[in-house]
Amino acid sequence: MSEDGDHGGDEPTLSDRIDGFLAALREWAAGLYHGLVTHPAYEKIEKAAEDAEDTFMLACFPDAFGIPSPVSYYTAELLPYLESEFEAWERRMWDRGSMLERKGEQYHF
Amino acid sequence: MEKFVFFGGKGGVGKTTMSAAYAVKCADAGLDTLVVSTDPAHSTSDVFDQQLGDEPQAVEGRDGLWAMEIDPDEEVEHHLMETKRALGDQVSAALVNEIDRQIEMAHQTPGAYEAALFDRFVDVMRSSGDFDRVVFDTSPTGGTLRLLGLPEFLEGWIDRLRRKREQSIDLYEKAAIGNTEPRRVMDGDPILARLRERKQFFEYAGRMLREHTAFFLVVNPDELSVRETRRAAEGLADRGLAVRGLAVNRLTPSPDDDEHGRGARYLRDRVATERAHLRTLREEFDQPVVAEIETRVEEVRGDFLTEVAAELDIETAPPADPPTPD
Numbered sequence: 146m147s148e149d150g151d152h153g154g155d156e157p158t159l160s161d162r163i164d165g166f167l168a169a170l171r172e173w174a175a176g177l178y179h180g181l182v183t184h185p186a187y188e189k190i191e192k193a194a195e196d197a198e199d200t201f202m203l204a205c206f207p208d209a210f211g212i213p214s215p216v217s218y219y220t221a222e223l224l225p226y227l228e229s230e231f232e233a234w235e236r237r238m239w240d241r242g243s244m245l246e247r248k249g250e251q252y253h254f
Numbered sequence: 255m256e257k258f259v260f261f262g263g264k265g266g267v268g269k270t271t272m273s274a275a276y277a278v279k280c281a282d283a284g285l286d287t288l289v290v291s292t293d294p295a296h297s298t299s300d301v302f303d304q305q306l307g308d309e310p311q312a313v314e315g316r317d318g319l320w321a322m323e324i325d326p327d328e329e330v331e332h333h334l335m336e337t338k339r340a341l342g343d344q345v346s347a348a349l350v351n352e353i354d355r356q357i358e359m360a361h362q363t364p365g366a367y368e369a370a371l372f373d374r375f376v377d378v379m380r381s382s383g384d385f386d387r388v389v390f391d392t393s394p395t396g397g398t399l400r401l402l403g404l405p406e407f408l409e410g411w412i413d414r415l416r417r418k419r420e421q422s423i424d425l426y427e428k429a430a431i432g433n434t435e436p437r438r439v440m441d442g443d444p445i446l447a448r449l450r451e452r453k454q455f456f457e458y459a460g461r462m463l464r465e466h467t468a469f470f471l472v473v474n475p476d477e478l479s480v481r482e483t484r485r486a487a488e489g490l491a492d493r494g495l496a497v498r499g500l501a502v503n504r505l506t507p508s509p510d511d512d513e514h515g516r517g518a519r520y521l522r523d524r525v526a527t528e529r530a531h532l533r534t535l536r537e538e539f540d541q542p543v544v545a546e547i548e549t550r551v552e553e554v555r556g557d558f559l560t561e562v563a564a565e566l567d568i569e570t571a572p573p574a575d576p577p578t579p580d
Contacts, residue, residue, distance in 0.1 A: 187429045194425030194437075201418035208359055216411055218333070218369040219452060221360035224353050225340040226444040231353060 195237065202227070202234040209235070256468045257573045258379060260390045261501070262398045263472035264482040268503040269293070271554045271562065272472045272545070273391035274301045279563035281319035283570040285386035289321040290378055292371055292401075293393040296323040301555050320385070324378070329370035334361045368397070372404050376459045386572045399489045405460035406493065409453060416449045466577040468498045470544065470568065473535065475505055475528035480535060487541065499544035499568065500535055507548050544568050 157165070205220040205227075207213075214220075224231065261273040273289060280287040288310050291298040298321055299306045302313050308328060310320040337357050345353060360366065375390065382388045392398040423438045423446075430436035440446070469490060473483040487497045508525045509518035536543055545566045554562055 190425055191429035191437075194422050194429055197418060197422035197425055201415060201422060204415055204418060206356060206360075208363060209356060213363055213365075215363070215365035215369075216408065217360035217363050218330075218366040219408070219412075220415075221357045222333070222337050222340070223445055223448055224357055225337065225344040226448070228345045228349055228353065231356070232349060235352075 195233075198230060199234055199237060202230065203238075206231075210238075255387075255569050255571055255573060256466045257382075257386070257576050258388050258390065258462065258467040260392055260398075260467060260469045261472055262392045262469065262486060264474075264479050267472045267474045267479055268547075268554075269472045270297045270301055270391050271559075272470070272501050272503060272547075272566070273389045274298065275554070275559050275562040276566055276568060277319060277321075277387075277389045278316065278559045279566055279568070280387045280389070280570045281316055282560070282563065284318065285570060285572055286318050286384065287320070287387045287389065288378075288382060288385045289319070289389045289391060290375065291321075291323045291391045292375055292398075293391060294326065298323055298391060300553075301559070303555055322378075324371065324374045326367050326371040326374065329374045330361055330366055333370060333373070334358070368401055368404070372401055372459070375401075376455065376462075379462050380458070386576075387570075399486065399493075402463060402490065402495060403493050405456045405463065409456045409460065412449055412453045412456065416446060416453070419443070419445055419449065462577060464494055466573065467495070469495055470499050470501055471497055471541075472501045472503055474503055475531040475535075477531070480531050483535075484539070487539065497541050499541050500539060501545040501547070501566065501568075502532065502535065502543055503545070503547045504549045505532075505546055 203210075205223060206217060208217050259273075259276065261269045261276070263269050270291065270293070273291075277287045277289040289298060291306075296306075302321055304311075304314055304321075306321050306323045308322060308325055310322045313319040313321050334357065338354070341350060341353060341357065371393075378388065392401075420440070423436075423440050423443060426438045427436045427440065471483050471486055473479050483500065490497055506521060506524045506528055509521045532543070532546075545568070547562055547565055550558060552558060
């Protein structure tokens with residue numbers, strides 16, 4: 146009785162240990178699944194979103210790259226609302242060595 | 255007759271005279287009439303002998319007649335300031351310079367001037383509720399054609415931009431499934447709202463030009479002017495805007511039969527050539543010749559305007575269904 150009591154205080158029961166093990170396993174599995182499957186997928190979708198946004202920005206402000214545009218007069222009025230996009234876009238555009246490089250960014254070796 | 259009437263044509267053929275004369279005719283017929291000059295080289299002020307500005311101003315000595323001259327430079331400046339003000343409200347100080355440069359650049363592109371002019375004259379159409387008729391004295395043919403071609407072109411462009419924007423927001427929303435906030439959301443996106451607003455503006459302009467506007471071309475009886483008129487008529491037709499009639503200006507008066515001097519011979523030759531061009535205009539063009547105005551020695555202004563107005567065979571009756579402002 147006293148022996149049992151001592152053990153009960155120091156050492157978890159078998160079912161507790163199994164629960165703990167499963168919890169760790171679940172966390173690992175979730176992490177692994179997120180790392181291998183969901184994260185790359187979301188990353189890909191987000192990259193695609195950025196690409197679509199880049200096309201939008203390029204259509205709006207081709208003169209940023211020296212291409213005259215007859216509509217930049219109208220698209221200029223969008224600029225105040227495109228603050229964060231504009232900077233990120235410029236950075237992405239200057240950075241983008243090639244399409245391959247851009248598409249390759251999502252594979253983490 | 256439609257509420258809006260445009261006079262176009264090659265430079266120097268007398269568009270200002272014709273539009274001023276037609277406006278006088280309308281005003282004399284009891285219509286509240288506004289003449290709008292969109293030609294960068296304004297001469298409406300000279301015709302009415304009165305300094306005009308960017309707002310409608312009553313023409314002295316003529317009842318029911320108002321006139322204004324659009325200044326695109328001022329409009330470009332105004333648009334620049336508006337955009338910059340929005341920039342100050344929205345953007346953090348650190349980024350203002352970067353974006354500022356981009357905005358400045360956009361206002362110096364070759365299209366800016368035309369876009370500003372276009373904005374202005376659609377504005378005039380929109381706020382013309384008090385007038386029965388608005389007569390536009392346009393810039394020479396090339397500029398006008400480009401200007402009138404804008405709405406359809408810009409509508410298409412804005413539409414494509416809107417689709418791209420929606421696509422990218424949609425993808426951002428998809429990428430954020432799970433627990434994170436999407437980087438952009440469709441609801442209340444200021445860019446989409448702006449694009450939609452712009453599209454409505456162009457739709458309005460296109461509708462007014464196609465349904466509530468009559469076009470007349472002013473032509474001189476010479477080879478160059480006839481050719482340019484042919485191109486202009488075709489160009490307008492391509493955009494779904496039909497030319498209603500041709501106003502022939504600057505016909506040379508023929509000398510009396512008993513005159514045989516050098517001047518008389520010159521005039522007779524000149525008249526013969528002009529007759530040939532006039533025949534071309536009558537026979538080869540689908541549009542009727544609505545006016546044949548002889549050259550006048552004096553500048554056409556004052557009472558002469560009334561005289562010229564009497565020779566214009568263009569109806570003045572107010573439109574049966576005036577456009578509803580939206």
